[in-house]
Amino acid sequence: MPVAGAMLRCGLPLLSRVGGGGRVLSWPDALLARSWSGQAEQHSPAQDDKPIPVDIPVPFLAHNCDPPPQHTETSGEELFRFFRVMNVMRRMEIASDLLYKQGHIRGFCHLYDGQEAVAVGMEAALTWEDPLITAYREHCNYLGRGATVTQVVAELLGRQAGCSRGKGGSMHMYHLDHHYYGGNGIVGTPPPLGTGLAYALQYLKKPNVAVAMYGDGSANQGQVAEAMNMAALWKLPIVYVVENNHFGMGTSEARASAHHGFYDRVGYIPGIKVDGMSVFAVKVAVAHAKEWCLAGRGPILLEMDTYRYHGHSMSDPGSTYRTRDEIQGVRRERDPIDLVHKLITKEGLATAEELKALAKECRAEVDAAVKESEASPEPEEAELFTHVYRADTGVEMFGADRHASRLQRN
Amino acid sequence: MAQLLLFEALREAILEEMERDCRVFVMGEDVGHYGGSYKVTKGLAEKYGDWRLLDTPIAENSFTGLAIGAAMTGLRPIVEGMNMGFLLLAFNQIANNAGMLHYTSGGNFTTPLVIRGPGGVGRQLGAEHSQRLESYFQSVPGLQMVACSTPVNGKGLLKSAIRSQNPVLFFEHVLLYNIKQPIPTGENLSSLERAEVVREGKDVTLLTYSRMRHYVIQAARILVSQGYDPEVIDLVSLKPLDMGTIARSIQKTHRAIIVEECMRTGGIGATLRASIMEYLFDELDGPVVCLSSQDVPTPYSGLLEDMTVVQPGQIVQAVKSMCTKESVQ
Numbered sequence: 043m044p045v046a047g048a049m050l051r052c053g054l055p056l057l058s059r060v061g062g063g064g065r066v067l068s069w070p071d072a073l074l075a076r077s078w079s080g081q082a083e084q085h086s087p088a089q090d091d092k093p094i095p096v097d098i099p100v101p102f103l104a105h106n107c108d109p110p111p112q113h114t115e116t117s118g119e120e121l122f123r124f125f126r127v128m129n130v131m132r133r134m135e136i137a138s139d140l141l142y143k144q145g146h147i148r149g150f151c152h153l154y155d156g157q158e159a160v161a162v163g164m165e166a167a168l169t170w171e172d173p174l175i176t177a178y179r180e181h182c183n184y185l186g187r188g189a190t191v192t193q194v195v196a197e198l199l200g201r202q203a204g205c206s207r208g209k210g211g212s213m214h215m216y217h218l219d220h221h222y223y224g225g226n227g228i229v230g231t232p233p234p235l236g237t238g239l240a241y242a243l244q245y246l247k248k249p250n251v252a253v254a255m256y257g258d259g260s261a262n263q264g265q266v267a268e269a270m271n272m273a274a275l276w277k278l279p280i281v282y283v284v285e286n287n288h289f290g291m292g293t294s295e296a297r298a299s300a301h302h303g304f305y306d307r308v309g310y311i312p313g314i315k316v317d318g319m320s321v322f323a324v325k326v327a328v329a330h331a332k333e334w335c336l337a338g339r340g341p342i343l344l345e346m347d348t349y350r351y352h353g354h355s356m357s358d359p360g361s362t363y364r365t366r367d368e369i370q371g372v373r374r375e376r377d378p379i380d381l382v383h384k385l386i387t388k389e390g391l392a393t394a395e396e397l398k399a400l401a402k403e404c405r406a407e408v409d410a411a412v413k414e415s416e417a418s419p420e421p422e423e424a425e426l427f428t429h430v431y432r433a434d435t436g437v438e439m440f441g442a443d444r445h446a447s448r449l450q451r452n
Numbered sequence: 453m454a455q456l457l458l459f460e461a462l463r464e465a466i467l468e469e470m471e472r473d474c475r476v477f478v479m480g481e482d483v484g485h486y487g488g489s490y491k492v493t494k495g496l497a498e499k500y501g502d503w504r505l506l507d508t509p510i511a512e513n514s515f516t517g518l519a520i521g522a523a524m525t526g527l528r529p530i531v532e533g534m535n536m537g538f539l540l541l542a543f544n545q546i547a548n549n550a551g552m553l554h555y556t557s558g559g560n561f562t563t564p565l566v567i568r569g570p571g572g573v574g575r576q577l578g579a580e581h582s583q584r585l586e587s588y589f590q591s592v593p594g595l596q597m598v599a600c601s602t603p604v605n606g607k608g609l610l611k612s613a614i615r616s617q618n619p620v621l622f623f624e625h626v627l628l629y630n631i632k633q634p635i636p637t638g639e640n641l642s643s644l645e646r647a648e649v650v651r652e653g654k655d656v657t658l659l660t661y662s663r664m665r666h667y668v669i670q671a672a673r674i675l676v677s678q679g680y681d682p683e684v685i686d687l688v689s690l691k692p693l694d695m696g697t698i699a700r701s702i703q704k705t706h707r708a709i710i711v712e713e714c715m716r717t718g719g720i721g722a723t724l725r726a727s728i729m730e731y732l733f734d735e736l737d738g739p740v741v742c743l744s745s746q747d748v749p750t751p752y753s754g755l756l757e758d759m760t761v762v763q764p765g766q767i768v769q770a771v772k773s774m775c776t777k778e779s780v781q
Contacts, residue, residue: 173525206558214556223524224557228548234514235549238521245477245503245527268514275509429559430593432617 091117094389098326100317100347105305107312107342110330114322118391120166121382124321125397128158128379129404131182134191135352137408138181138198142356146416147198150227151212152179156351159378160285161186163324167332168253170220173239175232176255178213179285179350180225183255187222189215191411196418203418207425230263232256233282237269240280240341251335253328255283259290261304270341274310277340281331282311284345285318291354292363305345318346319376349376453634461603461635462492462568462624465610466530470500473528476614479506479519480532480569489534490570490629516542516567520549523563528614536571536623537583550619551594566613568622572663572713573761575627579749586623586690587719597691598644599623599662603633605688608642616644623690625663647694649701653683655775656707659698659724661687664711664762671767682771690720698724699732706737707774711767716744741770 093115102109135155141147154161157179165186168174176183181194189205197204198212205215213227223239226232236254243250260266261284273280284304288295296302305313312334316327324346331342349372353360360369386392392400456464470476477500478493484505487494497505508515512533519529533539539546550563573582589595596618600606606624613620650665651672660668665686672682683701687693702708708728710721721742728740743762750760 175521204558206556206560209558210556216557216560218560221525223521223561226549228544231517231549234517234545235521235524237514238518238523239525241518242522242525242527245522265511265514265517268509268511269518271509271511272514272518429555429557431596432554432562 091119093117094121094385096322096385098317098320098323100320100323102323102327103305103315105313106309107314107334109314110326114326116322116385118386118389121386121389121391122400124162124166124382125379125386125400126404127162127186128321128382129401130191130408131155131158131161131185132379133405133408134181134185134194134411137412138195139352139356141195141198141412147212147356148200149211150178151198151356152354153352153356154179154182154350156372156378157285157287157318157348158182159321159324159381160283160318160346160348162378163321164253164283164328166321166325167328168251170222171248172250172332173221173223173236173243173252174255175223175226175236175239175253177226177229177232177257177260179257180213180215184215184217184222184225187217187220189217189222191408192414192418195412196415199415199418200420201415201418202421202425203415208421209425209429229260230256230265232260233263233266233269236282237273237278237280240273240278241276243279244276249336250279251332252278252280253283254280255285257290258284258286258288258295258304259293259298261307262299267308270308270311270343273341274308277338279335279338280341281328281335282341282343283328284343285348286345287348287350289350289354289363291358294363303345305343308343311341311343313343313345315345315347318348319372319378320381321378453636455632456603456607456635457629458600458603458606458624458631458633459490459492459629461607461633462600462610463494463496464635465607465614466493467496467499469611469614470496470504473614475526476528476530477504477506478530478532479508479515481508481510481534483507483532488532490624490626492532492629512538512541513545516545517549519565519567520545520553520563523550523565523619524553524561526564528564528566530566530568530614533567533569535581535583535626536569536585537581539567539569539585540583540588543588546589546595546619546621547592551592554594554618562617563619564617565619566610566616566622567619568610568613568624570624570626570629572623572625572627573745573750573757576752576754576757577626577750578752582750584714584719584745585621587714589621590691590720590723595619595621595691596644596689597621597623598689599625599687601625601628601662601665601686601688603631603635604640605642605648605686607635608640609644609688611639612641612644615641620644623662627663628666631666642688645689645692645694647697648686648688649683649697650686651682651684653681654705655681656683656709656771657698657701657705658682658684658709658711658767658771659687660684660711661690661720662713664713667762667764668711668767670764671771674764674768675771680771680775687720687724693724693727695727695731698728699735702728702732702735706735708732708736708740709767709770709774710740710742710744711762712742712744713761714744715747716742717747719744738774741774743767743770 200208240252484497484507
């Protein structure tokens with residue numbers, strides 16, 4: 043498997059800065075290894091990988107391509123993994139909500155709870171060699187790329203232990219080695235930049251796909267259509283993932299888009315509509331899309347029908363443009379964690395009590411990470427001027443404050 | 453030494469860097485098969501193919517975004533704006549996605565990107581094709597901006613820009629592509645942060661860049677023949693400004709005149725004046741004079757267009773007003 047410090051055939055290093063820790067772990071290994079080492083055996087009674095058939099009741103809708111099958115297989119091991127990760131994600135977002143209300147997280151904070159199945163199902167079908175880029179609702183995507191909860195929460199708190207040393211914030215989290223390209227504040231950014239990631243894959247002849255995620259609100263940006271034209275023109279290996287949570291902040295998709303639906307918008311790009319609340323549906327669809335791209339068939343689009351429980355951001359109560367009944371209804375009928383919970387208990391892999399204990403463990407992990415983040419110091423003052431430029435030409439670079447310039451007195 | 457036209461010098465720079473580093477590629481409208489609207493990439497597509505000389509659709513916003521995404525992975529794109537003015541459509545990409553990335557990622561990612569193309573006032577190209585983008589981008593932190601003015605500095609700067617880890621805006625001028633100059637062989641990289649002392653002198657410091665450098669040189673010839681001794685400095689680096697070289701000069705001459713093609717409001721001269729005033733006030737015998745273009749859209753009429761930009765005669769006049777024969781030793 044190619045490593046982060048890959049060399050090109052011409053002998054030059056691929057990444058502009060060869061990051062540390064060359065071994066690329068697949069996502070599930072990393073989460074088990076880092077967060078739950080030693081505890082995995084105690085709390086997953088059914089360790090066998092006996093295949094468990096799963097139905098995907100909500101039909102895939104396909105545009106200009108064949109839909110994936112409406113069923114898949116899972117295993118005890120995978121189910122527990124999904125349960126844990128989604129619980130950590132859920133608890134992390136709830137913890138962030140609390141920290142925000144206490145005034146420790148400021149500015150914009152867009153929470154992902156309700157949408158966990160998309161992040162988790164997607165990573166289950168990809169590797170970290172497949173580059174990923176998304177927009178601002180990214181905390182869980184970043185976690186899914188192998189980040190720790192501390193790296194996320196410390197960044198939200200603006201501390202040194204944060205993944206961007208406190209200088210990025212909620213919308214600017216990145217992972218160099220695991221090919222996670224952020225974290226973008228401006229709507230509509232992932233499609234063109236993601237198309238560039240796919241261009242690089244094609245240029246370097248890497249057997250991977252790029253995934254560019256964006257929302258139903260962004261889908262009406264011109265740069266999205268422009269990017270798709272180029273991807274289709276040059277048959278780039280890119281999966282465009284529209285996380286359709288039905289609201290662009292306070293504007294419903296019906297009030298923003300002339301055409302209902304995103305999977306069937308572009309005549310020359312095939313698309314599939316996916317039940318985004320089912321981690322199994324997401325996994326199957328993304329695997330299907332990856333296969334499509336790796337066969338050299340060009341871009342493909344996945345519309346994830348998903349839902350966010352919180353408002354658009356912490357500044358938005360999320361109840362002025364939709365009813366509480368609607369939110370509670372989705373939570374009751376389609377919650378992604380409940381789906382996995384039901385399957386685990388139905389298969390007799392664990393009791394509800396055991397799963398409750400497991401969820402409590404996840405909560406404890408998140409609480410510990412929050413404490414660790416709170417203990418991390420604020421950035422040093424000098425950090426204000428670092429990383430504005432990369433000083434590499436041997437000549438002194440001037441900082442933001444021109445007092446930093448040195449004048450030679452005669 | 454071979455004599456090269458400026459566009460040939462730029463092409464040589466691109467060719468040499470593409471040969472040296474397989475990650476370097478060019479993208480833009482008509483850069484490939486057509487050879488570039490100003491022939492900067494002529495013949496390169498035949499040598500390097502469609503993936504390295506990428507003909508893009510007319511979609512500046514997204515293809516600049518594409519270049520940024522590619523640069524984040526370690527590739528080194530050279531984005532050509534057919535006219536720099538078209539890159540206003542990509543302002544968001546350049547400001548938010550390129551400029552800020554190294555900072556917002558806490559140093560994790562860089563965007564080793566060069567965005568180049570012709571700008572400035574040409575010959576009756578009309579308002580929308582006579583933009584001076586250096587004014588708009590100068591306050592975006594993280595961007596580097598250089599303006600080439602000769603074949604020698606054009607080649608040297610472009611090579612350095614391609615090798616830099618920072619996003620560099622490389623300003624060329626529509627009217628300078630056919631300037632000829634002997635070019636030495638060898639690497640000859642130019643520093644991206646150094647101004648160029650074109651002519652040493654002691655009476656007055658003339659600070660300029662790009663096409664105006666040539667008008668200043670014209671004016672300097674006239675002034676020298678009349679007994680003046682101006683020092684001419686080509687800024688080259690528009691962001692960050694080379695305050696070191698500028699300061700050394702003003703400490704010597706105590707008089708500064710800026711000659712720029714930007715509009716008066718919010719241009720490079722506006723920033724430079726403020727810096728000089730702030731740091732070199734005690735060195736100055738009088739206020740800094742700034743000759744800029746008029747704050748108007750560039751008119752089509754040749755007569756009016758000439759009035760829009762600074763002319764050599766005005767530069768001569770400004771120096772004479774500042775340096776009366778008595779005050780100059």
